[in-house]
Amino acid sequence: MYLIIISKRFDNIIIGVCLGITIKDIAKIAGVSTSTVSLVLSGKGYVSDQTKSKVQSIIDEYNYRPLRSARQLASNKTGNIGFIISDVHLSRSESFYTRILLGAELEARNYDAYILLSSVGSISEKKQIIPRFLNAREIDGVIVAGSVHVDLIKHIMKENIPVVLIDYDVMGMKLNTILMDNHLGIKQIVSHLVAQKMTKIGFIGGSSTHPSIKERFSGYQIAMEFYGLEKIARNTQYHYIVEKETSTEIGSDGVEAVLTNVKDLEAVICVNDTTAIGCLKKLDEMNKKVPNDIAVVGFDDINYSAIAQPPITTVHVPKIEMGVEGVKRLMELIENPNQLYQKRLIPVELVERISSIK
Amino acid sequence: MYLIIISKRFDNIIIGVCLGITIKDIAKIAGVSTSTVSLVLSGKGYVSDQTKSKVQSIIDEYNYRPLRSARQLASNKTGNIGFIISDVHLSRSESFYTRILLGAELEARNYDAYILLSSVGSISEKKQIIPRFLNAREIDGVIVAGSVHVDLIKHIMKENIPVVLIDYDVMGMKLNTILMDNHLGIKQIVSHLVAQKMTKIGFIGGSSTHPSIKERFSGYQIAMEFYGLEKIARNTQYHYIVEKETSTEIGSDGVEAVLTNVKDLEAVICVNDTTAIGCLKKLDEMNKKVPNDIAVVGFDDINYSAIAQPPITTVHVPKIEMGVEGVKRLMELIENPNQLYQKRLIPVELVERISSIK
DNA sequence: CTGAAAGCGCTTACAG
């Protein structure tokens, strides 16, 4: 934009483009005080409609945007949101957390906030580095996506920084969380299988620090009972649960183990898609046909599930929406920190694919 | 940290923890002026060793960190780096760009800089949104990862903002780029195949806006010629190149097409792992055994390659390092904008797996 | 080598 020099700041002109038009300049052009311009900018306080529209039109005309650092300094707010994620989650092959990040960034725009990203060591590392920005002078609040070391959460709480966890929770702590509705998802799966007259339904899962994993197994039991299949729900022959992080290996080992116990198994619900992939692999080796011999279902709807052989029935998790909701909730907390904490469950959706359709 | 009240700012005490210790406080405690503290902080100018260590010890003791916004306002530098990536790249299933982001974030810490993330529409969208932070008052420089619309690059250049592209380049523009050494990778592949006495080596690739894709084909031709296989390198029967974004489908179609032309094909180099996966799938359907009947090689080393059936020989790209190098280069440019532009090639490494070992 | 002082561009009571 080319401008006529109207104030002393305007002599720093570079290639004809003026940098650094300030609130003073706007005030001068509009013939009002800087306070008034500031009031118009923030939408706070009372400004007459006439003045407001005059000032606004000049702001628009000159494409003026207040300088963040000056605003931050004066208002003692940063307009920044911290986004903390463990490095293993961030660089995982599935884009699960990346999409949550994407959603958060999208929503942050609505508040003119910036996302400051920091990866931290995974939960298993002893030496935890505290993200640099983790103090109230650099961020207004923080989002934690996925599991991190509980000490980090405690640190954030102690510092009184507004925080929202997405896809993570710590039992016994009063945390604001955005979670997916695991019970709903599992219920949909069981319902889908039962509707096809399958009842001999196994469950394969790992143990994990992550609450979702446990929830899915309890969801399986509840849903099975709902359909009058409590005997199977309680029969450990039908279950394979090991104390390991979920992996394809667990799927392979699991389906083999359950099939050894239950020769006429009709379907197996895997705690997530990764496990389901391992399951498929083993069944292929065992020469069992999916879905005809046995139906396989996963959870999460990772990218690979749709192109697996056969494509895997799974539960879709709206990741972008979780990120969006996380920022929304965080902004509420920043606005008014003295709220009761909330756990928000985001609905999920069954995606029927070949692996479970007989 | 608990502090004794020593200046007027200290009356804003919250739950016994003092917020907002300032440079003034440090100066007062150390018995020097704020200028001196500032000089110690920045490491610029001359301060006697004695004063320096005294001030530093007080900074350490009180764990003082200057307020970014104040620093930014006074120095007219932001300490922020913009990181721009198209939303399709960011949410891609492979963690390719996420790892570049991770590396950038890691390196940014060394400069005490923050990464401001912004996703933009993919290259194909007509209505391009300019990232909010894209002006010199909010960031010191910007990294662009992967392909984006060329208008965005032009905009950045026009604004005179230091910029480094990672894994992207635009022909004919004087851009600082961090690229992987595609020719090196392909050379390693061909060498690996030739060492096993394979010479009938095909190539499957898509066309793309991305320079790497074209480079890999030319790399194939150069490497083949190097080993005296120029006849094959020039024989289109051995090649399948279509004007589509790379996908598993291209791999499937490609290997079928080339095999129709060349019955005794010994190996096929796929432009990337995704293509190689499609290739594997089709060969399985055709009842061709990999690697015994035909060797298959990919490029990129995406996560799935290691667990594919069989695991795919590929070229590993050090993504974290590309992110690190991008920030390093950007910081050089911010320091001294009037440099000749550079294209930095990051070395890659062949990962030998079953799919190509006869 | 060090200090006093101006200034960065905003916001926010306060007075009118």
Place this chain on the structure above:
DNA sequence: CTGAAAGCGCTTACAG
């Protein structure tokens, strides 16, 4: 409803 003024916490010539 609007303006004058102080202040946010730094940096940076400048003077000594």
